[in-house]
Amino acid sequence: MAWDWEFTINEVLPQLMEVVYITISATLVAYLVAMVWGLVLAFARRSQFRPLSVAAYWFVQFIRTTPPLVQLFFIFYVLPRYGIALTPFVAGVLGLGIHYSTFLSEVYRAGIESVPKGQWEAATALNFSPVQKWKTIILPQAIRPVIPVMGNYLIVMFKETPILSAITLVELLGKAQIIGSETFRYVEPITLVGIFFLIMSYGASLLFQRLEMRLDLSKK
Amino acid sequence: MSAEETQTATLEKEEETQGTEKKEEALPIVRYRKVSKSFGENQVLKEVDFDLMPGERVAIIGPSGSGKTTLARLLMTLEKPTSGTIEVDGRQLWHKEVKGKLVEANEKHLHEVRGDIGMVFQHFNLFPHMTILRNLTEAPVKVLGLSKEEARERAMGMLEKVGLTDKAKAYPANLSGGQQQRVAIARALVMRPKVMLFDEPTSALDPETVGEVLDVIKEIAAEGEMAMMLITHEMSFARDVSDRVAFFDEGCIQEQGPPSKLFVQPESERLQSFLSRFNLGEENSQ
Ligand SMILES: Nc1ncnc2c1ncn2[C@@H]1O[C@H](COP(=O)(O)OP(=O)(O)OP(=O)(O)O)[C@@H](O)[C@H]1O
Numbered sequence: 001m002a003w004d005w006e007f008t009i010n011e012v013l014p015q016l017m018e019v020v021y022i023t024i025s026a027t028l029v030a031y032l033v034a035m036v037w038g039l040v041l042a043f044a045r046r047s048q049f050r051p052l053s054v055a056a057y058w059f060v061q062f063i064r065t066t067p068p069l070v071q072l073f074f075i076f077y078v079l080p081r082y083g084i085a086l087t088p089f090v091a092g093v094l095g096l097g098i099h100y101s102t103f104l105s106e107v108y109r110a111g112i113e114s115v116p117k118g119q120w121e122a123a124t125a126l127n128f129s130p131v132q133k134w135k136t137i138i139l140p141q142a143i144r145p146v147i148p149v150m151g152n153y154l155i156v157m158f159k160e161t162p163i164l165s166a167i168t169l170v171e172l173l174g175k176a177q178i179i180g181s182e183t184f185r186y187v188e189p190i191t192l193v194g195i196f197f198l199i200m201s202y203g204a205s206l207l208f209q210r211l212e213m214r215l216d217l218s219k220k
Numbered sequence: 221m222s223a224e225e226t227q228t229a230t231l232e233k234e235e236e237t238q239g240t241e242k243k244e245e246a247l248p249i250v251r252y253r254k255v256s257k258s259f260g261e262n263q264v265l266k267e268v269d270f271d272l273m274p275g276e277r278v279a280i281i282g283p284s285g286s287g288k289t290t291l292a293r294l295l296m297t298l299e300k301p302t303s304g305t306i307e308v309d310g311r312q313l314w315h316k317e318v319k320g321k322l323v324e325a326n327e328k329h330l331h332e333v334r335g336d337i338g339m340v341f342q343h344f345n346l347f348p349h350m351t352i353l354r355n356l357t358e359a360p361v362k363v364l365g366l367s368k369e370e371a372r373e374r375a376m377g378m379l380e381k382v383g384l385t386d387k388a389k390a391y392p393a394n395l396s397g398g399q400q401q402r403v404a405i406a407r408a409l410v411m412r413p414k415v416m417l418f419d420e421p422t423s424a425l426d427p428e429t430v431g432e433v434l435d436v437i438k439e440i441a442a443e444g445e446m447a448m449m450l451i452t453h454e455m456s457f458a459r460d461v462s463d464r465v466a467f468f469d470e471g472c473i474q475e476q477g478p479p480s481k482l483f484v485q486p487e488s489e490r491l492q493s494f495l496s497r498f499n500l501g502e503e504n505s506q
């Protein structure tokens with residue numbers, strides 16, 4: 001079967017465009033969940049209160065070492081048995097977000113540990129409160145060096161979104177599959193999906209490079 | 221050993237001089253009482269008693285590892301004493317009085333008392349992600365509650381004092397070590413502490429920038445408003461700026477007195493041998 005341009009442009013492209021926003025919004029919301037929950041985990045790990053830091057440690061270990069697909073199935077198919085029924089989108093962003101929050105929490109931790117002790121001490125000497133210390137002195141310095149890694153996780157999560165079709169969320173790949181099964185033509189839809197992911201990932205990585213350079217410049 | 225005798229003799233003498241000169245005028249702004257500090261097995265401070273009077277400038281000298289930095293860090297609340305008490309302007313620092321009993325202080329209490337203390341570090345510790353001006357205004361705005369304009373005015377005034385108004389918009393990485401340390405001094409001063417701690421402020425500097433930093437400190441010392449604790453290895457500087465010199469060794473003050481006395485006629489053998497490593501003797505004896 002040769003490549004059919006008419007089929008590609010008149011049927012595949014419009015249908016895929018309808019669901020592009022689902023892939024993108026799922027990525028962004030899941031990333032937000034990962035960033036916020038990751039920070040919470042990083043703080044919990046650092047807590048002086050032992051039970052909290054131990055709980056955070058095991059949470060991170062457990063989530064990191066089990067497949068995200070298992071976690072998604074758990075959230076989408078098991079939780080409803082206990083009265084928590086979520087839409088595919090909400091279940092999906094929670095699942096992906098929590099899975100990657102465990103990786104981001106380690107990234108935050110590395111960033112926080114890279115801030116020299118002297119910065120904490122200067123902040124104490126100027127009598128900043130603990131919250132102010134974190135907000136104005138430590139976190140801005142902790143995040144800066146890990147921005148490239150954080151950007152990388154955004155792209156990784158973006159590429160992971162097809163997994164959401166397993167819990168009935170019709171995103172790009174899911175849609176391509178539907179088109180394929182209806183028309184018996186898979187080449188065009190699947191290829192387009194691949195190209196779309198390539199363009200978006202590459203664009204995002206350029207954007208992060210820019211951001212990194214800008215932040216670096218202001219330091220000099 | 222005779223060192224012990226000398227030590228008690230010095231202490232008695234010290235009490236005498238303090239009794240006649242300073243005690244009636246004012247109460248100490250800082251008062252260490254039987255302060256000890258151990259890191260694991262290593263006892264770094266041994267029941268230190270030490271007073272600092274308002275406006276007094278005390279140089280702390282002594283060999284490496286004798287506990288000078290630790291003494292300052294306990295006052296700045298960067299390290300917690302193992303035992304003993306520290307009072308700042310009549311208030312307990314590490315303790316709180318609850319129904320006549322001393323209990324361990326919480327962060328809120330530390331925050332209240334800590335405001336009287338400022339510190340300049342060996343390695344400056346400027347905030348690298350902020351401009352020089354922001355380094356100076358951040359704490360006055362966030363901690364003291366000054367308006368942005370007030371903080372700015374105060375900061376610019378202080379930058380003028382250390383001769384760096386033209387660097388207000390620069391970032392720390394673009395400044396020389398000497399300039400960074402002058403900014404660090406200005407940053408501590410804008411908080412208007414009653415007591416300033418300097419922990420070897422010039423020992424991380426290139427030799428050619430040491431002078432500019434010492435000059436700034438001398439200028440501040442000459443104003444005589446703040447009490448100052450100067451930990452230093454610059455003996456001639458210690459002699460020039462201080463009202464009193466305390467010789468620290470093995471976790472306690474071995475000998476202290478006015479620089480004219482301590483540098484010229486050191487009593488303990490330890491101080492004599494310590495000073496013999498610096499070529500101060502000849503200048504001083506005339
Ligand atoms: N956080 C710490 N943990 C363990 N040991 C420490 C710590 N801080 C200081 N010490 C030890 O305490 C002793 C005194 O250290 P301190 O820094 O107070 O000495 P110092 O008089 O300032 O020396 P220097 O002139 O070299 O700066 C040293 O033996 C040091 O190794």
Ligand SMILES: [Mg+2]
Binds near residue numbers: 288
């Ligand atoms: Mg030291």
